[in-house]
Amino acid sequence: DADVTQTPRNRITKTGKRIMLECSQTKGHDRMYWYRQDPGLGLRLIYYSFDVKDINKGEISDGYSVSRQAQAKFSLSLESAIPNQTALYFCATSGVLGSYTDTQYFGPGTRLTVL
């Protein structure tokens, strides 16, 4: 799905640095999500947003923050990166206002390495 994009695709950074991962979508969806994937742990929800004024913590929000700049843009920030935040990060989108469809469409992922 080229209509959910993530930048950067790969990032190597050092402990203590601030990092921002960006997600954009052209699907017209209202709902956007950030997940973290670690081997053997599946997809764990970090934050989600049902519209521009709505931000909710997920299962593992500590150490992360988000910003919903517009309907189509949802950014994830690591204020002070630490090595155990090394993971594959996925953005996802779903739903149109007034619909209860929960099918989520994932971006291509960002591989983050914190040294």
Added chain:
Amino acid sequence: GENVEQHPSTLSVQEGDSAVIKCTYSDSASNYFPWYKQELGKRPQLIIDIRSNVGEKKDQRIAVTLNKTAKHFSLHITETQPEDSAVYFCAASIYTPLVFGKGTRLSVIA
């Protein structure tokens, strides 16, 4: 909140055989159960889903069954092919973000 358990974590089958992956969920109010396939280095992609008002759904070689009483649902892949090798995730939700199982790595041996 919802908790989804997925078994097995790894599964190897011979090409042409069937594969079954099972998931259980904890919240009886959950009403949407999708399955995602993630090939190596790729994003998860929806392959089939089922809603709680349906007991079974098929799409060519894949099918999903749902047992609401027992709170479990399963993915069935028939006539497996090498391109079915991937990690499969089940998930459950009730109009909220999906809760995913930890995944099953399926290997189809030619």
